[in-house]
Amino acid sequence: MPSSRDRLERNAESRAGAVHNAEPWTEGETELLIGLWDRREDSLDIVAEALGRTREACRERFYKVMRNA
Numbered sequence: 097m098p099s100s101r102d103r104l105e106r107n108a109e110s111r112a113g114a115v116h117n118a119e120p121w122t123e124g125e126t127e128l129l130i131g132l133w134d135r136r137e138d139s140l141d142i143v144a145e146a147l148g149r150t151r152e153a154c155r156e157r158f159y160k161v162m163r164n165a
Contacts, residue, residue: 098137107152110141115148121157125149129158 098106111117116125125147133143133154144151 103152106141107150110144110149110151113145113148114150114153117148117150117153126157126161129154130161133158 129143129147132146133139135158140151140154144154147154149157
């Protein structure tokens with residue numbers, strides 16, 4: 097599992113491609129996130145890029161939705 101510092105650095109790198117950064121999540125984006133991310137760190141980069149979101153935004157949204165399911 098990556099350290100907090102590693103997560104922050106990787107998230108900062110993902111911000112460059114996050115065209116939807118700070119925008120509200122759509123239902124379709126949330127469904128794609130839940131369907132695509134398998135909870136592995138290496139696949140989080142792929143999902144975040146596909147959704148135009150940061151890694152940590154994807155992680156937070158995923159666990160928020162799963163917690164409320």
